[in-house]
Amino acid sequence: MVRPSLSDLAAFSAVADHQSFRKAADVMGVSRSALSHAIIGLEAKLGVRLFNRTTRSVSLTQAGSRLLGRVNPLLQDLDQALDTLSEERGTPSGTLRINANKSGARILLADVVPRFLELYPDVELDLVSEGRLVDIVEQGFDAGIRLLEAVPKDMIAVRFGGDVRFVTVAAPSYLDGKAKPQTPDDLHQHCCIRQRLPSGKRYRWEFSRRGAEISVDVPGNLTLDDSDLLVQAAADGRGIAYVPEHFARPLVGSGRLVTVLDDWCPSMPGLALYYPRSRHVPSPLRAFIDLLREVDRSR
Template sequence: MNDLAAFSAVANHLSFRVAADAMGVSRSALSHAIIGLEGKLGVRLFNRTTRSVSLTQAGANLLARLQPVLQDLDQALDTLSEERGTPSGTLRINANKSGARILLEDIVPRFLDLYPDVELDLVSEGRLVDIVEQGFDAGVRLLETVPRDMVAVKFGGDVRFIAVVAPSYLQGSPTPQTPHDLYAHRCIRQRLPSGKRYRWEFAKRDAEIAIDVPGNLTLDDNDLLVQAAATGRGIAYVPEHFAKPLLKSGALVTVLDDWCPLIPGLALYFPRSRHVPSPLRAFINQLKQWDGNQ
C-alpha cells in the first residue's frame, strides 16, 4: 500500500520532488519505492528524464484503476477517525501572508487545542499555486482570486487596500486628492509574486483607475512596504491590516481614503470534487464559528 500510495503521488504531481514534499519523505526514498514497485509488477510505470516525468501506458492504466480504490480507503479511514470522536491526520493549507497571519492569530491556536491529533502544515506563500497539484487540502486567498472550480468559504469580512504615508513626507509635499496626483509623488512600488509590478487600483462611485505609480523603490512584501513608508520614503499601498499598528501610533496617516473602497476579503477554498477529510471539516467549522463571533 505504501508503494501504491507513492506511485499515486508521483503520478498526480508528475514530479518526484513535489510528491516527496507532499508525502513528507525524501526524493531518494520515493524513487526507491517506485523502482521497487516496478520490479514487483514487472513493468515500467514512468518515463523519466532529467527534466520531466510522465506516465507510461501501463502507468496510466494503473492510475485509472487505483485512484478510486485509494479514495475509498481514505474515506474509510476518515470514517474510523470520526467514530473515534476526534479528527486525526495531517491538514495541509497554503495561504498568502495576510491569511496565514489571521489564521495564526485567531483560529489555529483554538483548533489545535481542540484537535491535538491533527498535525497542521500551514505554508505561507505569495504566489497562487495549484493546491491539488502541490498536495494541499485547502488554500487561503482573496475571494476574487479563488479558482472558479473550487468551493470557497469566506471569512474575516471585507478588506481594504489603503494608501499610507509618514506625516513627515507630507510636510514638504501637497496631499494627493485624486489617484492621478500620485504622478507628482514618490511612491513605494510593489513587485507581485508573478514578477510583475502591481498597478495601484482605486475606485470611487462608477470610476475605476489602475495606476503604474512612479517611484525609485520597489519591494515585494507588505510589511516592508509599511516599514519604508514609515521612514518617509514615500506613499505605499497596502492591505489595511498590515498598517494598523503604525496608523494607531501616528507613524503613518492615510491619503485618498475616498478612493479606497472595501473589497471581498479572504476565503478558504478546496476542491469541489474531492472527499473533504475530517480535519478540514473541523477546521472549516472553527473558521465559521470564529467568523460568526466577529
C-alpha cells in the first residue's frame, strides 16, 4: 500500500465533514474535479472505497468511517502544533474565515478589521456577509457573527457593539396628511414596506412596551430583503419600514426620515461573535477576539 500524502488525508477529511464534494472544494479553494480526482487517487492507494456516491449524496463507507475516526484527531493535532509555532514566531498567520450578517460586517469594517489587518499582516481575513444563518462548522468557518439570540446554544459567544434597537421610520412626505401611528395596531391603516427573511418567510414586526409584547403582520405592497434597501424605500416615501437603528440613523439625522412608535421600540441584546466550544481556537481567531474586546471597551 502506498502511503497517502497529508493533502490527500486533508481532502478526505473535508469531504467527510461536509458530506459534499462541492462544499468541501469551496472551503479548500480547489475545483470540484480536482478534489474528486484526489479522493479517487486516495482510494486507489489504500485499496478500499471510502465514500458511497450517488448523484444526490455522499456518505462514508464503513472503512471510511474508521479512517475518519483516526485521521481527524491527527489533523487537529497537526493544526494545533502549527498554530503553536505561529505563536512562538510572535505573530499569528494563516486564514481566518468569519461568517457575518450585514450589520455585523459593517461594524467590524468600521474599526476592528482595519486595525486587525495592520497588526497582523500575515493573516488573510475572509469575511463573508450574508443574511442566512449557516452552520459555521459545516461550512468551514472559524467563527460567525449574529444577534446574540440567534447564536446556537453549543457555541461560545463574545458580545460586542452594545445593545441594538429596531426603529419604525417613514419619510415626512409619506406621513403628510396621515394619522401618525400611536400603537402597533395602527400600522394596519398604513402602507408598510415588508421584509423577507432568509428563510423565505415575511418578518412579523415585533414590538414591546412595559412588558407587553405584540407582533404585527403588517400590510404593504412592497417586500424587500435588505436593510439598506428598506431604508432607501422609506426615504423615497414608499411607506413605513422597520429596521435596525444604525441603518436609518444618517437619514433620520438629515431629516429625510422620522421615527414613529418610539416607545414601542426598546433595545435588545446586540451582536455576538461565536465559535465552536469543542474545537481548538486558532491563534488568528484568538487575536481577533482580543482586539474585538479591546475596541468594544473603548467605545
